[in-house]
Every structure is written in C-alpha cells, then in structure tokens.
Amino acid sequence: MLEVERAADLAPYVGQKLGTSDWITVDQPMIDAFADATGDHQWIHVDVERAKRELPGGRTIAHGYLTLSLLPRLAAGISRIRNSSRGVNYGANKLRFTAPVPSGSRVRLHQVLKHLRHIPGGVHLTYAATIEVEGGTRAALAAETLSLVYD
Numbered sequence: 001m002l003e004v005e006r007a008a009d010l011a012p013y014v015g016q017k018l019g020t021s022d023w024i025t026v027d028q029p030m031i032d033a034f035a036d037a038t039g040d041h042q043w044i045h046v047d048v049e050r051a052k053r054e055l056p057g058g059r060t061i062a063h064g065y066l067t068l069s070l071l072p073r074l075a076a077g078i079s080r081i082r083n084s085s086r087g088v089n090y091g092a093n094k095l096r097f098t099a100p101v102p103s104g105s106r107v108r109l110h111q112v113l114k115h116l117r118h119i120p121g122g123v124h125l126t127y128a129a130t131i132e133v134e135g136g137t138r139a140a141l142a143a144e145t146l147s148l149v150y151d
Contacts, residue, residue: 001019001077001078001079001080002018002019002078002079002080003079003080003081003082004079004080004081004082005081005082005083006081006082006083006084006151007081007084007087007116007122007123007125007149007150007151008116008118008122008123008151009081010079010081010113010116010123010125011116013113014113014114014115014116015112015113015114016112016113017110017111017112018078018079018111018112018113018127019078019079019110019111020078020108020109020110020111021074021075021077021078021108021109021110021111022074022077022108023106023107023108023134024070024073024074024106024107024108025104025105025106026062026066026067026070026101026103026104026105026106026107027103027104028048028060028103028104030062030066031045031046031060031062031063031066031103032046034062034063034065034066034069035063038063038065040063040065044060044061045060045061045062045063046060047060048060048103051103057102059102059103059104060102060103061100061101061102061103062100062101062102062103062105064097064141066101067097067101067107067131067140067141068095068097068141068143070107070109070131071109071129071131071143071145072089074107074108074109074131075109075111075127075129078109078111079111081149083151084122084149084150084151085150085151086149086150087147087148087149087150088147088148089145089146089147090124090146090147090148091145091146092143092144092145092146093126093144093145093146094142094143094144095141095142095143095144096141096142096143097140097141098138098139098140098141098142099133099136099137099138099139099140100140101131101133101140102133105133105134105135105136106133106134107131107132107133107134107140108131108132108134109129109130109131109132110129110130110131110132111127111128111129111130112127112128112129113125113126113127114126114127114128114144119148121150121151122148122149122150122151123148123149124146124147124148125146125147125148125149126144126145126146127144127145127146127147128142128143128144129141129142129143129144129145130142130143
C-alpha cells in the first residue's frame, strides 16, 4: 500500500498506477441491502429465482451504483494519506458501467492518479478507476473520479 504524509506528497505519482486492491465478494445480501437503502428493487438485482430463469448466467446482478459505491472501500486498500483533516468525494467526470457484476462475484479496483491540483488548504485529485470482475473479460466499471483532500 502506498502511504504518504500529506495529500500534496502524491504529486510524484501523477500518471502512475497507485495499485490494485484486494478482492471483495459482492454477494446477494450486499445487493439486497443496497436495494433496501436505495429503493431500487428491480428484479434483475433481487429476484434470485427469476434471474435463474431469465438472466444470462442465471444470477442476479449488482446495481451499477453499488459497484460505484465500493470505490472508497476498495481504494482504502491502495493508498493512505496519514495526515489530513478531511477528504470528500467531489464527483466524476466520466463514469461507465461496462459489464455486469453477477451475485457472488469477486471484484477489485485498479487506480491511477491522473492529476493533482493544489487548492486552498489542500489538493484536488483526479483518479482513473477500473473495477475488474474476477474471470471477466471486461471491466465492470470505468470512471474518472474526483476527490478533495484537505490538510
């Protein structure tokens, strides 16, 4: 894991891959909890029996936004800023859900630091994030995400 003292210390890593996270399993209880939290109970996510009959692969699939919401958890295993007062998600310039994440799949994050810009009291970071599905042929998610980290 890459560790730096302050967010500005990431400057030498611009343009480089910061790392790859550990795998985590996206199982049906996680998908169901996300459906409950968001109110998105579309059958492709929560109806296991119907998915067995009607979906390719016979499994439900995770919500795209569930996959996106895993970014902070996965990124925490790639890099760490030891001294900051706070960090906030600032948004995304680009976001694509390019392949499904079937229930029971394992996923991991590949993260590249694309840009670092100094702002009053901290830095604005732009990352290229790719979430891979174990055994998949395409990434499940490709995004350019933005974060603000304050000293």
